[in-house]
Amino acid sequence: MAKRPHGLSFGLPRMHKERGERRDFLPPLVGRLADQGAEVYVERGIGSGMGFRDQDYTDLSPLVHLASNEEAFRADVVLVLRCPDESEFLKLRPGSILFAMLHFPTRPKRVQLLRELGVEAISMDSITDDGGRRLVVDSRDVAWNGVEAAFDALEETWPDLREPSDGAVRVLVAGPGEIGKHAVEAATKLGNIERAARYAREGRRGVEVLVVGRNLTANERHMRGCFGGTDVLVDATQRDDPSTPLIPNAWIADLPPHAVICDLVVDPYLLDEDPPTVRSIEGIPQGNLDQWIFMPDDPAWDLLPVGVPSEHRRAVASCYSWPGVHPLPCMELYGAQLAPLLEALIRAGGMDGLHPEGSYHERALHRASLRAWVGAG
Amino acid sequence: MIGPATVVGVMGLSVGLPRMHKEAGERRDFLPRLVSFLDRSGAGDIVVEDGYGSGIGIDTRAYLEASRRARVGTYEECLAQDVVLVLRYPGRDVVRTMRPGQILVSMLHMPTRPERVELMAELGIRGVSLDGITDDRGNRLVQNVEAVGWNGVREAFKVLAKIHPRFAHPSRRPLRVTCLGAGAVGAHAIRAATRYGDPRLREEMVAAHVPGVEVTVADFDLTWHENYMLTRLEQTDLLIDATQRQDPTRVIVPNDWVAALPQDAVILDLSVDPYDFSVDPPKVKGIEGLPEGDLDQFVFQPDDPAYERLPPGVRSQHRRVALACYSWPGLQPRECMEVYGGQIEPVMRVILGRPIDEWDPKLGSYYERAVARAEVCRWRSARTG
Numbered sequence: 001m002a003k004r005p006h007g008l009s010f011g012l013p014r015m016h017k018e019r020g021e022r023r024d025f026l027p028p029l030v031g032r033l034a035d036q037g038a039e040v041y042v043e044r045g046i047g048s049g050m051g052f053r054d055q056d057y058t059d060l061s062p063l064v065h066l067a068s069n070e071e072a073f074r075a076d077v078v079l080v081l082r083c084p085d086e087s088e089f090l091k092l093r094p095g096s097i098l099f100a101m102l103h104f105p106t107r108p109k110r111v112q113l114l115r116e117l118g119v120e121a122i123s124m125d126s127i128t129d130d131g132g133r134r135l136v137v138d139s140r141d142v143a144w145n146g147v148e149a150a151f152d153a154l155e156e157t158w159p160d161l162r163e164p165s166d167g168a169v170r171v172l173v174a175g176p177g178e179i180g181k182h183a184v185e186a187a188t189k190l191g192n193i194e195r196a197a198r199y200a201r202e203g204r205r206g207v208e209v210l211v212v213g214r215n216l217t218a219n220e221r222h223m224r225g226c227f228g229g230t231d232v233l234v235d236a237t238q239r240d241d242p243s244t245p246l247i248p249n250a251w252i253a254d255l256p257p258h259a260v261i262c263d264l265v266v267d268p269y270l271l272d273e274d275p276p277t278v279r280s281i282e283g284i285p286q287g288n289l290d291q292w293i294f295m296p297d298d299p300a301w302d303l304l305p306v307g308v309p310s311e312h313r314r315a316v317a318s319c320y321s322w323p324g325v326h327p328l329p330c331m332e333l334y335g336a337q338l339a340p341l342l343e344a345l346i347r348a349g350g351m352d353g354l355h356p357e358g359s360y361h362e363r364a365l366h367r368a369s370l371r372a373w374v375g376a377g
Numbered sequence: 378m379i380g381p382a383t384v385v386g387v388m389g390l391s392v393g394l395p396r397m398h399k400e401a402g403e404r405r406d407f408l409p410r411l412v413s414f415l416d417r418s419g420a421g422d423i424v425v426e427d428g429y430g431s432g433i434g435i436d437t438r439a440y441l442e443a444s445r446r447a448r449v450g451t452y453e454e455c456l457a458q459d460v461v462l463v464l465r466y467p468g469r470d471v472v473r474t475m476r477p478g479q480i481l482v483s484m485l486h487m488p489t490r491p492e493r494v495e496l497m498a499e500l501g502i503r504g505v506s507l508d509g510i511t512d513d514r515g516n517r518l519v520q521n522v523e524a525v526g527w528n529g530v531r532e533a534f535k536v537l538a539k540i541h542p543r544f545a546h547p548s549r550r551p552l553r554v555t556c557l558g559a560g561a562v563g564a565h566a567i568r569a570a571t572r573y574g575d576p577r578l579r580e581e582m583v584a585a586h587v588p589g590v591e592v593t594v595a596d597f598d599l600t601w602h603e604n605y606m607l608t609r610l611e612q613t614d615l616l617i618d619a620t621q622r623q624d625p626t627r628v629i630v631p632n633d634w635v636a637a638l639p640q641d642a643v644i645l646d647l648s649v650d651p652y653d654f655s656v657d658p659p660k661v662k663g664i665e666g667l668p669e670g671d672l673d674q675f676v677f678q679p680d681d682p683a684y685e686r687l688p689p690g691v692r693s694q695h696r697r698v699a700l701a702c703y704s705w706p707g708l709q710p711r712e713c714m715e716v717y718g719g720q721i722e723p724v725m726r727v728i729l730g731r732p733i734d735e736w737d738p739k740l741g742s743y744y745e746r747a748v749a750r751a752e753v754c755r756w757r758s759a760r761t762g
Contacts, residue, residue, distance in 0.1 A: 035740075130719050168599060176571050176592070181564030188559045188596035196598060206598035206605070209559070213571030215579060215589030216551060222588065336514050340743030360723045361743070 008346055009039040011075030015082050020289030022049025023327040027056050029335035034061035036346045041067035041075050050328050094118035101125045104373045120351045126368035136337045141323040141330055143182030148191030149317040150232050150262035153293050157315050158258035164203035171209045172230040174217050175237035179264050183236045184209050227254035234262040235280050243275040249283035252312040263318035269305050283310030292319035390729055391422040393458030397465050402672030404432025405710040409443040411718045416444035418729045424450040424458055433711040477501030484508045494757050509751035519720045524706035526565025531574030533645040533700050540641045551588040555613040559594050562647050563619035567592050600629050610637040618663045619647045626658040632666040635695040646701035654688045666693030675702035724748055
């Protein structure tokens with residue numbers, strides 16, 4: 001039997017960004033909210049990109065209701081992974097809570113708009129434990145999905161890879177940070193456990209991963225020396241200065257023709273800003289959930305901003321949202337990470353009940369709130 | 378005489394914090410902040426052992442100032458409280474002195490130490506295994522693998538700095554690290570290795586224009602390949618074992634292969650699998666012929682007497698300077714206990730907040746579910762049906 005409504009209602013609008021965006025929160029998370037006594041309004045068609053039906057949600061509890069996009073936006077808490085377009089903010093009620101990846105530090109205009117509208121907000125990307133570690137993050141899937149795509153491309157550009165061999169595939173990972181550490185593990189498994197097992201079974205190449213940090217990535221002689229023996233170049237760096245590329249386009253000429261560039265950083269080109277932001281590897285296109293593999297003759301290269309050198313090209317795997325490539329495991333992970341946080345929010349009865357000295361999850365939510373961000377600013 | 382533990386009322390449970398007396402190098406104790414937290418979470422008496430905190434430079438008075446409920450007691454008094462919290466398992470002889478109904482909160486390593494589970498069941502002692510506390514997806518919530526990677530690598534580079542002829546010279550080539558294994562420990566070790574295990578040393582090296590470190594990672598699909606491995610080892614300054622073997626009876630690097638390493642290379646054992654010749658086939662280390670280290674000694678020169686104490690049958694003819702320590706986090710005890718303390722706070726909130734038999738592994742709160750899964754009786758029942 002469902003619990004009596006607890007007071008807070010949740011709205012789960014869908015993300016209508018691009019055709020390839022198939023992610024929605026899954027029934028287990030919705031069921032968990034209802035188990036806590038919350039009314040949940042899910043937008044019709046939720047989960048359909050991953051094969052779920054509306055009934056998979058409504059069967060969970062009488063507290064789960066189908067709703068229009070607008071109705072979902074009128075709930076007390078609007079839960080959506082990617083930040084809605086700012087034009088959609090007008091659908092939010094003053095005093096309601098927008099719970100999404102809001103990126104407060106890099107989106108001052110967004111913060112200002114939310115304040116003007118009187119909307120409360122909790123930014124998923126700012127939710128950290130007491131030690132500053134993110135609690136809602138999918139860096140593993142960024143790395144694994146990106147590296148998997150890179151090996152998919154490599155199988156196209158390097159047919160010999162399909163043959164038995166005593167040799168090794170050589171992967172160069174630049175940047176051993178949070179994303180890079182997963183990329184290393186993923187690379188040792190060719191981005192895919194089943195593929196690794198198949199390669200082992202068929203006596204194909206193993207993988208050797210070379211990892212370099214900041215103290216070598218700036219060393220042109222060393223890096224270009226490594227490039228000649230690199231089959232997959234993985235960029236997992238975090239630059240201090242995004243106005244300068246880490247790897248100039250000229251260096252790419254040293255990669256073998258069959259090499260694949262795996263872009264896990266996915267910084268955009270923002271040449272009109274001051275200072276401008278350029279891509280970490282110069283002259284590669286940026287992908288999305290509609291297309292993330294680019295062969296050297298892809299028209300995407302023609303869409304690069306004028307003046308960006310792109311003479312030297314190799315196959316590129318790039319996607320601004322790598323976790324979304326495999327939406328189901330991505331949303332399983334986010335659901336598991338969010339469940340205890342949302343339970344804490346329900347128990348607190350909303351923003352006013354969240355105390356900076358409260359429980360582990362209450363503290364984490366409070367630190368990620370717009371209130372705390374504005375207060376800190 | 379002390380009667381059965383007062384677990385019925387739960388709120389107001391007393392907590393004992395005994396010290397760890399395993400070896401002289403074990404300096405870790407929980408910090409006063411945890412005592413303050415226990416007080417706020419409804420603990421009754423909080424008994425800290427005389428001298429608690431001294432190994433990390435904390436006066437025992439700081440614990441008394443953290444809570445009016447705290448007092449200093451003997452080791453035995455600490456062990457007599459309703460809840461006994463101690464990082465490392467205190468040993469069977471100590472556990473035998475405890476009473477039915479008491480709760481031991483410790484790293485029990487239940488899957489690999491079934492005898493501990495059986496002993497506690499026999500004695501009626503309840504337990505929560507800190508290493509068994511996982512979230513709903515199986516991720517450990519009380520762990521410090523980052524310190525395993527960083528502490529081990531930092532110590533290895535200290536050794537390498539002494540024996541590598543041109544360690545800090547701008548004209549040397551990049552140092553070459555080979556890391557076996559790319560899992561949780563390996564990930565931190567790799568990152569640490571690109572920074573010499575010490576961000577400050579790295580800054581100094583960068584400022585002096587000394588080339589950095591490149592790390593090559595090989596997993597099981599290459600480590601079996603003798604030709605590849607011998608070539609790789611010939612070019613290795615620091616060899617790290619960060620593997621998690623499915624079969625601990627098989628070595629990854631036979632002792633013969635160690636001969637391929639340069640004479641001034643260093644070997645770092647982060648996996649710290651123990652030798653166990655009581656089983657057949659015996660369990661061995663991933664790199665054959667390494668000694669076992671602890672917090673009293675974790676660096677072994679090739680002529681160290683520790684090699685003579687290896688079990689018969691372990692080949693150790695080829696040696697390099699080796700580092701091994703069963704508890705790498707313990708090298709930085711205060712930082713280690715800050716991490717563990719923060720992770721244990723929500724665990725203790727569950728233990729002090731609700732009777733142990735009421736913890737719900739399915740419908741309880743996030744931490745209640747996690748702690749319930751790591752409770753010895755439930756864990757044992759799940760295994761035995």
